[in-house]
Amino acid sequence: MELSFNRNNGPVDDLIDQLMGMVEVHHPRLVREMILSALKAGQEIDYPADLKLMRTTMKEMRYTSKVFGPYRQRRKVTIFGSARTEAADPIYQKCVDFSRMLAERGYMAITGGGGGIMQAGNEGAGADNSFAVNIHLPFEQETNPVMSQDDKVLIYKYFFNRKVAFLKEAHAVALFPGGFGTLDEAMETLTLMQTGKNPPIPLVLIDDDQGDYWEIWFDFIKKILLKKGLISGEDFGLFTITRDPAEAVQLIDDFYQVYHSSRFVGENLVMRLNKPLSPEQIEILEKEFSQILVSGTRIKQDGAFPVERDQPDLLHLPRLILKFNRRNFGLLMAFIRRINSF
Numbered sequence: 001m002e003l004s005f006n007r008n009n010g011p012v013d014d015l016i017d018q019l020m021g022m023v024e025v026h027h028p029r030l031v032r033e034m035i036l037s038a039l040k041a042g043q044e045i046d047y048p049a050d051l052k053l054m055r056t057t058m059k060e061m062r063y064t065s066k067v068f069g070p071y072r073q074r075r076k077v078t079i080f081g082s083a084r085t086e087a088a089d090p091i092y093q094k095c096v097d098f099s100r101m102l103a104e105r106g107y108m109a110i111t112g113g114g115g116g117i118m119q120a121g122n123e124g125a126g127a128d129n130s131f132a133v134n135i136h137l138p139f140e141q142e143t144n145p146v147m148s149q150d151d152k153v154l155i156y157k158y159f160f161n162r163k164v165a166f167l168k169e170a171h172a173v174a175l176f177p178g179g180f181g182t183l184d185e186a187m188e189t190l191t192l193m194q195t196g197k198n199p200p201i202p203l204v205l206i207d208d209d210q211g212d213y214w215e216i217w218f219d220f221i222k223k224i225l226l227k228k229g230l231i232s233g234e235d236f237g238l239f240t241i242t243r244d245p246a247e248a249v250q251l252i253d254d255f256y257q258v259y260h261s262s263r264f265v266g267e268n269l270v271m272r273l274n275k276p277l278s279p280e281q282i283e284i285l286e287k288e289f290s291q292i293l294v295s296g297t298r299i300k301q302d303g304a305f306p307v308e309r310d311q312p313d314l315l316h317l318p319r320l321i322l323k324f325n326r327r328n329f330g331l332l333m334a335f336i337r338r339i340n341s342f
Contacts, residue, residue: 081117
């Protein structure tokens with residue numbers, strides 16, 4: 001029989017309902033659609049490798065939510081950098097200092113779980129304040145000794161699932177010097193923020209004391225990408241480069257002084273705040289950032305939309321609601337910084 005997501009599957013719907021009742025699932029409407037998706041995949045796909053990929057992805061995403069779920073109320077910073085960095089390297093100690101200061105301010109560190117900068121991030125924050133998001137590689141990347149006995153270790157088969165965990169759970173991203181993998185994560189994070197596929201978060205590039213990594217990268221971005229018109233000047237607002245780990249921590253902390261988080265609801269960008277703004281402050285935002293608004297629209301302050309009940313822990317927060325043009329994401333970061341100045 002041909003299955004449908006509507007409730008017209010006859011006895012199959014009854015069996016699914018019975019199954020969910022037996023195991024007492026949360027949010028049965030959503031679980032029902034996942035079960036139907038699996039059944040439809042079994043009907044439509046007879047290529048085992050494709051089914052294996054879907055199966056493993058579902059299993060890995062389930063476990064990701066299980067591990068991170070108890071820590072939903074704590075902000076987290078994903079730390080990238082080279083696995084080859086030695087403990088004696090000054091940049092290693094700089095990462096230890098950075099993650100230690102994060103933990104002192106209540107943040108948790110997410111690393112790739114291996115050695116080098118990843119180990120430094122876990123070392124500074126400590127295992128209690130850390131996650132290790134590792135991956136199976138042909139040349140086995142062992143989980144570093146800081147996290148090897150901790151229950152907040154995840155080991156993925158697929159890079160794309162691991163990448164989802166790195167960004168889905170992060171309230172900021174910090175990048176230290178590294179190889180292809182670090183540059184891949186830097187460009188992917190920038191791409192997702194530039195296109196609005198990732199909510200605005202601080203992206204901090206922490207260089208060594210000589211400035212001979214990210215500052216050189218920045219020169220390339222300016223001289224090649226910007227000069228050729230492949231990016232715009234406002235895209236430089238998506239990231240910050242610093243040599244000082246204390247400054248990096250402060251940049252992250254400042255980002256959440258008033259601003260809390262955001263999501264799109266239909267055509268509206270909903271910005272949740274830690275405190276309400278005055279009418280005068282909203283008027284200042286409208287005047288200074290009219291370029292990011294859809295022509296003829298205003299910013300209003302209101303409560304949550306009904307659809308936002310899927311994040312019940314955030315319903316109490318005041319909100320700015322605006323029709324953002326979905327183009328100027330670099331300016332949107334400046335808009336958030338302005339909100340934090342109030």
